[in-house]
Amino acid sequence: MPELPEIEAYLHALRHRIVGAVLEQVRIVSFSLLKTVEPSIEETEGRVVERVRRIGKRISIDLDNALNLVIHLMVAGRLGWFETRPSKPKRGTLAAFDFSTGTLVLTEAGTKRRASLAVLRNTDDIDPGGIEIADATRSEFAAALLTNRHTLKRALTDARYFSGIGGSFSDEILHRARLSPTQINTNLTDEEITTLFDACRMVLSEWTDKRIAETGSGFPAKVTAFHPDMAVHGKFGEPCPACGATIQRIVAKDRETNYCPTCQTEGRILADRALSRLLRDDWPRHAAES
Numbered sequence: 001m002p003e004l005p006e007i008e009a010y011l012h013a014l015r016h017r018i019v020g021a022v023l024e025q026v027r028i029v030s031f032s033l034l035k036t037v038e039p040s041i042e043e044t045e046g047r048v049v050e051r052v053r054r055i056g057k058r059i060s061i062d063l064d065n066a067l068n069l070v071i072h073l074m075v076a077g078r079l080g081w082f083e084t085r086p087s088k089p090k091r092g093t094l095a096a097f098d099f100s101t102g103t104l105v106l107t108e109a110g111t112k113r114r115a116s117l118a119v120l121r122n123t124d125d126i127d128p129g130g131i132e133i134a135d136a137t138r139s140e141f142a143a144a145l146l147t148n149r150h151t152l153k154r155a156l157t158d159a160r161y162f163s164g165i166g167g168s169f170s171d172e173i174l175h176r177a178r179l180s181p182t183q184i185n186t187n188l189t190d191e192e193i194t195t196l197f198d199a200c201r202m203v204l205s206e207w208t209d210k211r212i213a214e215t216g217s218g219f220p221a222k223v224t225a226f227h228p229d230m231a232v233h234g235k236f237g238e239p240c241p242a243c244g245a246t247i248q249r250i251v252a253k254d255r256e257t258n259y260c261p262t263c264q265t266e267g268r269i270l271a272d273r274a275l276s277r278l279l280r281d282d283w284p285r286h287a288a289e290s
Contacts, residue, residue: 002073004164004204006223007054009211010079013219014059014104017081018049022100023063028117030094033106036118039067044119049099056129056163061097069097070118070126071106077115080105081219130161133200141197145185152188152196153181153257164204168225171233171258173203175242180265181250181257232258 002010026041028034034041047063054060059079061069073079077094082103089096090107094115097104108115120126131144144161156162156170165173174181177199179192188196210229211220226234231241236249236258245262250272261267 002057002077002223003166003169004054004057005169005207005211006220007057007059007073007164008208009215009220009223010059011052011054012212013081013215014052014061014079017101017219018061018099018104019051021049023047023049023061023069023097024100025098026069027089027096027098028094029089029096030108030113032113033094033115033117034119035116036120039119039121041119043067044069054164055123055126056159058126058128060123066121068120068123070120070123072116073106074108074114074116076109076112078107078109078223079220080107129159129163132163133165133204138194138197141200142193145188145193145196149184149186151182152179152185155185156200162200165200166225167255167257168227168230168233169203169207172207172231173199175232175240175260175263176203178263180270181259182270232260234258 023044023046025045028041043065044063044067047065047067049061050064051062052059053062055070057072059071059073061071063069071077071079082105085098085103086096086105089105092107092109093105094108094113095106095117097106106115106117131140133141136144145155147161148155148158150158152174153170156165156173157167171181173196177192177196179196232247235247236256238247239245240247240260240263243260243262245260247258248261248269249259250257250270259265259270261269
């Protein structure tokens with residue numbers, strides 16, 4: 001799922017392309033995409049784009065007739081930009097938004113259709129999710145973090161409490177903070193909460209700047225959960241850039257958590273639900289055994 005840095009990169013690319021442009025036509029390819037009936041999609045056509053903004057993990061295209069096109073990419077939704085209008089939608093296309101400056105195409109990989117589009121007169125009713133880390137105080141962060149008793153990984157990725165943090169950046173944040181993904185949030189010391197707060201702010205800020213810098217004047221092309229410059233996420237089996245220990249992982253269903261045992265778990269290798277049960281006594285308990 002695109003997280004805060006990726007969404008901000010999309011917004012950066014869209015602002016100088018569509019703000020001030022006319023939305024000439026909206027072509028819906030997958031009708032399960034559109035989640036609203038009133039206002040109609042036709043009411044957005046012929047209107048000028050006043051601004052684009054982020055509402056949690058959603059992108060809102062605000063028009064001059066007080067209507068808002070709100071896009072939620074969910075897990076596999078992606079955006080693409082074409083200077084000239086594509087005559088034939090490519091595979092996976094859900095919708096095309098034809099502006100006077102070019103065409104924005106919404107696609108989704110796979111067969112599950114989870115991305116959504118809503119036409120709204122008022123976005124105040126949209127639940128933006130949790131707090132914005134960049135705007136939050138340390139006390140607001142602590143209150144959100146400790147709302148429910150969970151592991152740190154689950155607490156950080158709960159969109160009800162934190163906006164824009166998913167699996168990949170939670171791994172990076174916890175590595176930066178030198179905290180275990182399975183540590184229970186209510187067991188943190190005040191100092192550890194402060195360290196985690198600072199790590200959240202730094203990692204999200206750094207990666208937002210990096211994503212925007214990589215995009216430059218172009219349009220984000222390969223938006224994935226993995227990046228070669230990440231410290232631990234997607235780096236299973238590779239050396240930790242901080243200490244050189246082998247990066248480990250926990251796999252649960254279709255989710256993967258990556259961490260450094262030396263930096264984050266005092267050398268302990270955390271049980272993987274699949275492999276640890278399979279290997280039983282052969283499962284290494286410490287980084288020195290792996």
